[in-house]
Amino acid sequence: MWLLDAALAIAMPILAWRVLTVTDLFKAVVLFIATGLLIALGYARLQAPDVALAEAAIGAALTGALFLDLLGSIGPRLEAERDSSSSPDGSVPDHRGTEPHWATPLRLLLGLLIAGLGGVLAWALVTLPAPRGEIARQVEAAMPESGVSHAVTAVLLNFRAYDTLLEIGVLVLAAVAVWSLRLDPTAPGAGAVAEDEPVLVHAAAILIPCMVMVAGYLLWAGAHRPGGAFQAGAVLAAAVELLLLTGLVRAHTLPPAGLGALLMLGFAVFLAVAGGVMATGAPLLTYPAGWEYELILLIETSLTLSIGVILAALFAGALPPRSVSHDTTNEGR
C-alpha cells in the first residue's frame, strides 16, 4: 500500500506544478481535474471518505466543469487575442524584455520568503506532539445521543452544527454575489450549448433520474456511512447543470422567486431549528432529546436542495430575468 501512497505523494505536486506552468488553458483545466482526483484519492487513503467524496464531486468535477464552461465562453476571444499577438509558432509572447529592472530581485526575495515560510511550517508539523485521540474518544462516547450512527455526520450536524450553519450562510452569500453580477445568461457559451445533440439529450433523460436517485441515496446514507448533504447537493447540482446544458430546462423560464426560495431554504430551515430550540430556554442548536435524527434529516434535506441550487446557480451565472419580452409563458414574477 505504501507504493500507492508514495506514487500519490509524488504525483500530486508534479501535477499541481504542471497546472500552473502549462500555457494552454484547456490543458490546465484538464490537469486541474486530474489533480483534484488524485487529492480525493489521497483523502481516501487518509481514511476520510466524506472529504474524498466532497473533493471529487465539488473540487474536481464541479469546479472543473465551471472552468470548462468559462473556457467555452471566453475561449474564442482568447484565441483571437493570442493569434494577433503571438509569434508564428503560437506560443505566448515573452514579456520579460519590458519588465522593470527590479522585477527579478523582487521575485527572488519573494521566493526566499515563501520558502522560509514553508520551512517553518514543515518544522512545526514535524515537531507537533502526536495526537492522543482524545477528541475521537469524546466523539465516540457521545455518539449514542447524537441521533445518527456516522461520526462525521454527528460532528457536522450535531456537535459542531454551528460551523455548518455558518458554512451554508457563506454559500448563500456566494450565490447572491454571483447573481448580483448580472451576467448575461444569453452570452455565447452559456446556456443550452448542447441542445442540438440528440445522443446527449436522450442520454441525459436516462442519467438525470439516476443522478437524482444517487443524490437521494447519498443524503439518506449520510446518517450511517459516508455521504451527507454537501455530496448529495453536488450531485444534484450536476443534474441541474446537465438539464441546463441540454436545453431540457431553459434557465430564463424558471421562476426567479422559486429559485430564490430554494436558495434560502437550507439556511432558513437550519436557522429556524437552531433558533427555535431557544424558545424552550435551551442554548442555540441544542436539539430536543429524541428528535435529533428527525431534525438532522430535515436540515440535511433542505441543505441538499439549497446546495444543489447554489452550485447550479454558479453555472447559470444569473438570476432568470423577471420578465422576458419574447417569452409569454413566464410565471412566478
Added chain:
Amino acid sequence: MTLADLASTALVLGGSFFFLAGTVGLLRFPDVYCRLHALCKADNLGLGLIVLGLAVAAPGPMAAAKLILIWVLVLLASGLSAYLVARAAWERGVRASRGEG
C-alpha cells in the same frame, strides 16, 4: 489464499493490464479517434475486470451490486463522452490520420 482471493487478484491484475494497454494507446496513437478507441474500449474493459475482481471479494451481494452499477454507469458516461468528443473533433475539421504503412 482462498479461491475467491485468487480469482479476485487475477481479475484485478487483468483489469490493470487492460488499463495499461489503454494508456499506452492514449500516448501512442496518432489521432484523436484512435485514442478514443483506446480510452473507451480498453479502459472500460479494464474497469469491468477490476469491478468483477472487487465484487468477488466484496463483503456482500449489495456491495457487489453497487460495484456493477458503477461499472454500468461509467460505461454509459464514457461512451457518451467519447461520442461527444469525436463529434466535436469532426466538426472542427480533425480527420482520421492515414498511417504510413
